[in-house]
Amino acid sequence: MAHSSVEQILSDRFQLPHAPxxxxxxxxxxxxxxxSRIRNDKPKLGHSIIPPEEEAFVFKLPLVAATYPDLQYGNRKLVASGIRRPGQVFLLDMTERPVIGLHNKFDHFRIYVSAQTLDELSYEQGGRHVGGLLQQEFGSCDPIMFHLAKSVLPALEAQHPVAQAFIDHVALACCAHIMNRYANLCVGRRHRHRGLAAWQMLRIRSFVEADLSANPAIADLALQCGLSTSYFFDAFKKTNGISPHQWILNVRIERAKALLMKGEKNISEISLECGFFDQSHLARVFLRREKCNPGEWRRRMRIR
Structure with missing residues (x-):
């Protein structure tokens, strides 16, 4: 799930062994x-490598209280005095090619978003060119973005692949919040989301059930319906009352139950066939939904 090229760029830029x-x-x-998670446990001399100029923005969110490192921002040097605490957000414009000092310990969550991505999402909602983002006070508190960041931390540290639909869900929420709080947008008349048609839901189900071991992105599902990602996400939730990620988990559990009832395969085989990472992953999801593990559920069904 993690992309080694991006990880390598960040690792090199901040002189770190790993940047999940x-x-x-x-x-x-x-x-x-x-x-990403950028953690500097071993202070060192110097600054991060100067990044290329690009039409993009970075949000840095401290995960632990620490003295914020000095920041070279364009032709200006900012020295942020005092302790920076979880919940604060620091917005950086990548056209300014910001660099930070590495002489302090720090641990922060990093959200990178391109200007083109924000523009596309804005156009889909009847808005206009985003142009730029503005933070009224550098380091202001943003509890919504902080909680979104925390929801992704376990996925960054996971040793197995993570559901792409879940990551896309959080990313869409982040972008919606960014445009609402930091962009100066004159949003036009929004599309009225009417939900998905029956044929669209049938096509999505066929697509997902054809290979439950796959890890589809929300964009893959939207393509099946001929819709943009953000429009599809809203229409899907209006139709089903849950996110695509939760719905896919439901479909996988349905298939797992059917295979458990047949009794021809062991639980480990069923886990992989239904798109779970391993038997323990199936057991955790099954326990949350059915209040028992797969083996116990199979025994109960046989007694009936």
């Missing part, structure tokens, strides 16, 4: 948004 990163696929132009 996950990319979301929410627009037709490509990823456009990357979620």
């Amino acid at each position: 990163t996950i990319e979301a696929r929410i627009t037709s132009s490509g990823p456009g948004i990357a979620l």
